[in-house]
Amino acid sequence: MRIGLVVDSACDLPLEYLKQHDVTVLPITVRIGEAVLADHRDEEATLEFLHAHVAERGAEAETMPFTVQQIRDLFLQRLVIDYDYVFCMTITRSRSPIFDNAQQASFAILNDYKSVRAAAGNTTPFALRVIDTQNLFSAQGITAVEAVRLRDAGEGAPKIRARLENLALHTQGYMVPRDLYYLRARARKKNDRSVSLLSAALGSALDIKPVLHCNRGETAPVAKIKGFEPAVERLFDFTIRRIRAGLMTPTVCLSYGGELEEMRALPGYTRLKDACAEHNIELFESVMSLTGMVNVGKGALIVGFAAETMPFE
Structure with a gap:
């Protein structure tokens, strides 16, 4: 069985990895004023757009994901021909x-695939499963990497489906934002009042940064640090x-709202990299998607891994 994998462009994994493993990306288009960019996870284009627009006007941005019709067309024009079963893994439905x-x-x-496949000389059934990763950005990458691993190991679609749906429940995403005023402005643009003016003002005045945690589609602060x-x-x-205690998959994903060399210079990064190597954990690093940056601000850091939920200490 030919199994295909699809993610949206908010999924923070390196473009080279996605290409190497034939993972299809559903682009999200970002519009800031007259400037428009379809986010295909091109890091160079993202950084150019970031330096030109996001820092100044990102909170005003409109993000436009693929419509129902665009997704249908992508599948019927290509994916139902290239694959027999497709897993489409998306950013948490609570945010998009x-x-x-x-x-x-x-x-x-x-309903419509049979004639398309028949015209391509294939009369066997086609199936797909849409999976809510219940997380954001680099934490979405945990499910995608596991899907690649299972497919490459020759596992069948039922086992992959069960594993991915269970893994989504245990994927942990953590974020440290740089600019609470930006985060609040962006939240208000989307009618999300999770960051109040008072908390933004106090956080900026005192240089207090929250550590935000996402699991099962719910996001909340778990710490406030100066x-x-x-x-x-x-x-x-x-x-x-958490690595030393044991993860559910041998994967940690990092994404950063800027140049990766800035992230690698942050305190604790080298220790984390060494711990991953010591415990045979694959560490993925990527520039945050443009979609992510316009929503959480330049310079934010996100960490994703799969494990049981535990208090942040």
Whole structure:
């Protein structure tokens, strides 16, 4: 069985990895004023757009994910021909309509695929499964990497589906933002009042940075630490402890809202990298998607891994 994998462009994994493993990307288009860029996870294009627009006007941006029709067309024009079963893994539905769009498109795809496959000389059934990763950005990458690993190991679609759906429940995403005012402005643009003016003002005045945690589609602060670098170091050290306690998959994903050399210079990064090597954990590093940066701000750091939920210490 030919198994295909699809992610949206908010999934923070290196483009080279996605290409190497034939993972299809659903692009999200970002518009800031007259400037428009379809996010295909091209790090160079993302950084150019970031330096030109996001820092000044990113909070005003509009993000436009693939519509139901665009997803249907992508599948019927290519994916139903190239594959027999496709897993489409999306950013958490609590923060984006991509899951619902893909789910709605799936009904039309399953109704219309037979003639397309027959014209290509294939009369066997086609199936797809839309999976809500229940997380964001680099934490989405945990499910995608596991899907690649299972497919390459020759596992069948039922086992892959069960594993990915269970893994989504245990994927932990942590973020340290740099600019709370930006985060609040962006949240207000999207009618999300999770960052109040008071907390933004106090956080900026006192240089207090929250550590935000996402699991099962719910996001909440788990710590407040003075200074961005100390907060990042605490997060890296927490991740090291989780690695030593045992993860559910041998994967840690990092993404950063800027040049990766800046991230690698942050305190605790080298210890985290060494801990991953010591415990045979694959460490993925990527520039945050443009979609991620316009939503959480330049310079934010996100860490993703799979494990049981534990208090942040």
